[in-house]
Amino acid sequence: MRAIGQMPPEMLSGDGVSIRLSGYLEPCAPTHVPTLRYAIETAGQTVGELRIRLGESEDLKRYFGQIGYEVYPAFRRRGHAGTACRLALEVMRDLGYGEAWITCNPENLASRRVCGRVSAELVETVDIPVDHVMYEHGIRQKCRYRVVL
Ligand SMILES: CC(C)(COP(=O)(O)OP(=O)(O)OC[C@H]1O[C@@H](n2cnc3c(N)ncnc32)[C@H](O)[C@@H]1OP(=O)(O)O)[C@@H](O)C(=O)NCCC(=O)NCCS
Numbered sequence: 001m002r003a004i005g006q007m008p009p010e011m012l013s014g015d016g017v018s019i020r021l022s023g024y025l026e027p028c029a030p031t032h033v034p035t036l037r038y039a040i041e042t043a044g045q046t047v048g049e050l051r052i053r054l055g056e057s058e059d060l061k062r063y064f065g066q067i068g069y070e071v072y073p074a075f076r077r078r079g080h081a082g083t084a085c086r087l088a089l090e091v092m093r094d095l096g097y098g099e100a101w102i103t104c105n106p107e108n109l110a111s112r113r114v115c116g117r118v119s120a121e122l123v124e125t126v127d128i129p130v131d132h133v134m135y136e137h138g139i140r141q142k143c144r145y146r147v148v149l
Contacts, residue, residue, distance in 0.1 A: 063103060086117070089118060097149055099149055100146070101145070122145055
């Protein structure tokens with residue numbers, strides 16, 4: 001396994017979808033972690049974005065999740081998020097991670113289906129602590145999904 005700190009792949013493709021590295025975000029708040037930002041592309045068009053949050057802290061694995069994704073409304077329900085998420089897992093494997101945690105709100109059925117698409121295991125649903133920044137944003141629970149890489 002390669003060490004975390006390896007240069008991330010600039011582009012990965014599969015099933016008509018590519019993820020292209022578009023930026024590296026430095027932490028700008030105490031709860032933030034270094035983040036790789038990827039554009040989700042299909043047929044040369046950007047249809048969404050994906051973030052890989054680097055690190056393995058409990059806060060990340062329990063609440064924020066290591067992979068976040070968004071497909072723009074006009075391009076949804078075509079399988080793009082599922083494919084992009086699978087490519088993000090390849091990036092994480094390439095960077096040396098042995099597992100990946102994805103979290104989503106229980107009512108976010110689309111995101112939960114994306115987790116199903118990548119065969120992530122629903123480990124548990126946790127309550128957000130009242131002193132957590134997510135609680136301030138009205139989030140009360142997170143489903144925690146795990147993928148062994
Ligand atoms: C979640 C999101 C990325 C899914 O994108 P997408 O490209 O439409 O997802 P896919 O086409 O890969 O669909 C994956 C599955 O979700 C299902 N799905 C998509 N939208 C759905 C919805 N609104 N309700 C229920 N299921 C939905 C699809 O039918 C598919 O199911 P299947 O595997 O049984 O075929 C998109 O809805 C989105 O950007 N939402 C806003 C941001 C967000 O919630 N991000 C996740 C934060 S954890």
